[in-house]
Amino acid sequence: MTSGRSDGSPPPDSGGGEPFLRPTQVRTATFRTVRKGYSPDQVHQVLHIAADALAGRIKFHPDHVRTAVFKVVPNGYDQKQVDELLALLEHQLRNGIVPPTGIETGEKLLAVKIPRGANGYDRGEVDAFLARAAANLDGRGKMTANEVRNSRFSTTSGLMNRGYQVRAVDALLDDIEQELRFRGR
Structure with missing residues (x-):
């Protein structure tokens, strides 16, 4: 079975031997x-x-x-x-299985390394947003899942400044949004 993970690894395990998908x-x-x-x-x-x-x-x-x-x-x-x-x-x-995201704390969120690309999201904007999201995950803020879903970032041209890869940031935003929905926000 293909798990959907770009790295080819199997889906995470729910602890009961049953795989689940994010x-x-x-x-x-x-x-x-x-x-x-x-x-x-x-x-x-x-x-x-x-x-x-x-x-x-x-x-x-x-x-x-x-x-x-x-x-x-x-x-x-x-x-x-x-x-x-x-x-x-x-x-x-x-069965209403909501998989964990692995980013339940601000520290874990900020530890995520986002790859850079020639054309990508502005790193400063993304870093500022992630700092706010991290504070929120640690109970210091009122960010909602919808705010994450509707977030937008400028893109870079790659000539002077390499941005964060769009797909990697979007995947991270999906996880943040899911974590906030899981928490009822």
């Missing part, structure tokens, strides 16, 4: 392509909605995951891998 893993899931498989665009549409549901952003009935139908196309996603991930997602949504 919204970021679902959003960035990758699958082997095969001669005839599921339409990648259609698969990613469902996965993005399911990831939002896992993060608590929207209500999404688990039956929608189970009954998802994808067009079979040349060079599509391996059907077995997609079906396995969808089964895990359905189970997680049906």
Whole structure:
């Protein structure tokens, strides 16, 4: 099964031997392509909605995951891998499993190393936002999950200043948002 982790590692374990997925893993899931498989665009549409549901952003009935139908196309996603991930997602949504983010304190958040890229988010803006989020995680602030979701940053051109990689920052924001939703904020 493909876990959705870009590094190829398996999904985290819930402690009871059962793996669970974080919204970021679902959003960035990758699958082997095969001669005839599921339409990648259609698969990613469902996965993005399911990831939002896992993060608590929207209500999404688990039956929608189970009954998802994808067009079979040349060079599509391996059907077995997609079906396995969808089964895990359905189970997680049906049972209300909210996976931990691993960033339950400001110290852990600030310890995250964000890779830099030629075109990315302005490091100063991101660092200031993360400092506020870290203080909030430690009980010093009133940041909400919606504030994290709606945060925007300027981008850099890369000519004079390398920014933070957009995907890495967005994944970190997903985790912060999920942690705040988990805390009822």
